[in-house]
Amino acid sequence: MIELTYQTLDPEKTTALVRKDSNGAVVTFLGTTRNSFEGRRVIMLEYEAFEEMAINKLEDIHRELQAEFQIDDIAIAHRIGSVPIGEISLVVAVASPHRLEAFQACHQAVNRLKETVPIWKKEIYEDGSRWVACEDHEISSAEGAEVEAHRH
Amino acid sequence: MQILVRFFALYRERAGLNQIALELPQDSTVSDLTEEVRRQFPNLAPPQVDIVVAVNADYAAPETALKSGDDVCLIPPVSGG
Numbered sequence: 001m002i003e004l005t006y007q008t009l010d011p012e013k014t015t016a017l018v019r020k021d022s023n024g025a026v027v028t029f030l031g032t033t034r035n036s037f038e039g040r041r042v043i044m045l046e047y048e049a050f051e052e053m054a055i056n057k058l059e060d061i062h063r064e065l066q067a068e069f070q071i072d073d074i075a076i077a078h079r080i081g082s083v084p085i086g087e088i089s090l091v092v093a094v095a096s097p098h099r100l101e102a103f104q105a106c107h108q109a110v111n112r113l114k115e116t117v118p119i120w121k122k123e124i125y126e127d128g129s130r131w132v133a134c135e136d137h138e139i140s141s142a143e144g145a146e147v148e149a150h151r152h
Numbered sequence: 153m154q155i156l157v158r159f160f161a162l163y164r165e166r167a168g169l170n171q172i173a174l175e176l177p178q179d180s181t182v183s184d185l186t187e188e189v190r191r192q193f194p195n196l197a198p199p200q201v202d203i204v205v206a207v208n209a210d211y212a213a214p215e216t217a218l219k220s221g222d223d224v225c226l227i228p229p230v231s232g233g
Contacts (some may be wrong), residue, residue, distance in 0.1 A: 113233055134162050
């Protein structure tokens with residue numbers, strides 16, 4: 001089960017989707033919004049998604065993990081829009097007959113989500129903001145000036 | 153041919169718009185498209201960074217051929233979770 005929502009996430013609800021009498025282990029991961037980045041106070045996070053593709057990519061991850069770990073029961077819910085500090089932005093729930101597969105598949109689900117799913121996180125500070133993971137896109141003032149010069 | 157290109161997150165903010173219609177020659181590729189986008193928006197990404205592109209909601213390699221009506225989106229580095 002895959003869900004993208006602007007609403008508050010309910011981890012109990014997502015976890016309930018994977019619980020079955022045939023499963024002896026349930027692992028639920030919660031991603032929560034942190035209040036600092038390198039000493040700067042973060043006051044809010046904003047998530048944006050390319051929703052159609054994000055759902056496709058989450059479904060791909062779901063299918064891959066089912067095949068790799070031979071398990072059926074995986075549920076992923078991601079919140080988008082504004083998320084206040086301390087609230088849940090991600091729930092990944094995995095259940096399996098034994099615990100090892102559930103732990104591993106849950107870990108992999110989060111890793112792959114962060115690599116391939118088109119969702120973006122912006123940290124809002126009291127005096128500015130930053131798109132997370134875009135360090136390689138920083139344009140130094142010298143480069144900016146050069147680009148400006150080429151344009152004319 | 154005309155291709156609608158959508159911008160997200162960092163690219164949306166740097167471009168100052170959500171989408172743009174680009175006029176490209178027939179048989180243009182994803183790489184031709186990013187070249188044209190960079191020409192029109194020089195400050196979108198530094199020259200040494202590859203711009204990642206999705207065509208019809210899936211990642212597309214630079215050599216992918218485009219056709220009229222394709223849904224093209226520019227994907228800055230992702231950071232879900």
